Amino acid sequence: MSILIVEDCEMSGKILEANLQKLNYETIVARNGKEALECLSRVPEIELVIMDIMMPEINGLELLAKVKRTPEWKDIPVIMCTSLANAETIRKAMCMGSKYYLMKPINPKMLRQKVAEVLRNDKPVLYNENQIMRKFGLDRTSYKKIIRAFYDRLRDKINLLEQQIKNRTATLLHSDLQELSESASIVGAKRVVDILDRLATESEGLESGALISEYLVLLRELKRLEQAIRSSL
Amino acid sequence: MVIHIAEDDFISLSPADGKNRELKMNIRQLAENLGLEEEECLELIELFIETGMSDLNRLQSAIQEGSAEKAINAAHSLKGAALNLGLTELSEIAKEIEEKAGNDRLERTAEAARLLQERLDVIVDLVRR
Numbered sequence: 001m002s003i004l005i006v007e008d009c010e011m012s013g014k015i016l017e018a019n020l021q022k023l024n025y026e027t028i029v030a031r032n033g034k035e036a037l038e039c040l041s042r043v044p045e046i047e048l049v050i051m052d053i054m055m056p057e058i059n060g061l062e063l064l065a066k067v068k069r070t071p072e073w074k075d076i077p078v079i080m081c082t083s084l085a086n087a088e089t090i091r092k093a094m095c096m097g098s099k100y101y102l103m104k105p106i107n108p109k110m111l112r113q114k115v116a117e118v119l120r121n122d123k124p125v126l127y128n129e130n131q132i133m134r135k136f137g138l139d140r141t142s143y144k145k146i147i148r149a150f151y152d153r154l155r156d157k158i159n160l161l162e163q164q165i166k167n168r169t170a171t172l173l174h175s176d177l178q179e180l181s182e183s184a185s186i187v188g189a190k191r192v193v194d195i196l197d198r199l200a201t202e203s204e205g206l207e208s209g210a211l212i213s214e215y216l217v218l219l220r221e222l223k224r225l226e227q228a229i230r231s232s233l
Numbered sequence: 234m235v236i237h238i239a240e241d242d243f244i245s246l247s248p249a250d251g252k253n254r255e256l257k258m259n260i261r262q263l264a265e266n267l268g269l270e271e272e273e274c275l276e277l278i279e280l281f282i283e284t285g286m287s288d289l290n291r292l293q294s295a296i297q298e299g300s301a302e303k304a305i306n307a308a309h310s311l312k313g314a315a316l317n318l319g320l321t322e323l324s325e326i327a328k329e330i331e332e333k334a335g336n337d338r339l340e341r342t343a344e345a346a347r348l349l350q351e352r353l354d355v356i357v358d359l360v361r362r
Contacts, residue, residue: 009313011280019268054309083313105316108268 006051033058044223071213127188
């Protein structure tokens with residue numbers, strides 16, 4: 001699980017990083033909004049963004065708007081962490097989708113509490129090996145076989161989806177979605193299952209642009225799942 | 234100049250007595266406040282000196298150039314860094330500059346910038362001596 005810290009002040013960045021690493025989160029630090037956008041495009045495992053507001057070039061509110069406007073990032077929770085104690089800015093950030101607004105100087109107790117709260121509400125990318133084995137009465141060898149087979153299928157779907165997004169042809173079949181949803185359900189990939197189920201029921205009425213946006217959300221989640229499985233294999 | 238520990242501050246500066254200089258840093262308290270190890274705090278203090286001096290240089294150039302935007306950025310950065318270490322007085326001076334520059338009164342920030350330089354010099358001197 002990675003947390004992206006967007007902070008132009010090196011000291012604040014270090015304090016945030018050290019506190020989050022003590023809680024065993026992986027951290028990535030971006031020094032400005034532009035770097036943050038690059039990180040979000042490059043690293044699908046980012047599960048939370050903590051950002052300052054007053055930064056050069058792209059400020060925190062502009063970055064927040066960009067994140068919430070981008071289909072594959074819009075569900076990533078954002079916490080603002082700033083020394084701007086202006087009521088209008090706080091109201092704006094909360095209206096734009098920020099989960100919390102933390103004031104500087106950084107209060108480690110508050111930071112840890114809010115981060116844990118935000119991430120606790122997130123469903124797991126993949127249930128752990130023991131949970132799945134217990135649920136389906138599998139031994140380790142059978143589990144590895146199933147997860148390997150799922151991983152190969154997952155990679156195929158990712159390639160297919162990437163191709164369709166690139167060509168802007170949204171033609172995933174209902175049967176494709178259902179099949180993927182069933183196998184994802186077995187490995188406990190609840191988040192992917194939720195997206196696939198939503199797509200299966202809602203995709204028919206969507207025009208192709210909206211469907212591509214949904215595919216982007218699905219693609220990001222599939223990549224996170226791929227990464228989670230790869231590190232467990 | 235005596236630097237003593239205030240109840241809720243990490244360091245605070247008392248008026249200069251011109252003779253004795255004393256630095257008491259409650260590193261353990263600071264570490265606890267920041268959720269860090271003591272060693273990490275010492276690195277932060279060094280970083281504060283480094284970035285604080287650079288922000289101050291940027292601020293002074295901005296005032297000379299008459300660039301309010303640059304002055305606001307430099308003062309804001311200094312304010313945040315000082316706040317992290319509980320240096321409330323320094324942070325208040327930086328905040329005053331930030332606000333004046335934001336209200337088209339950049340020409341009235343020179344005295345505050347000088348005060349900032351003085352306070353920062355004292356900290357640098359005491360930490361590095």
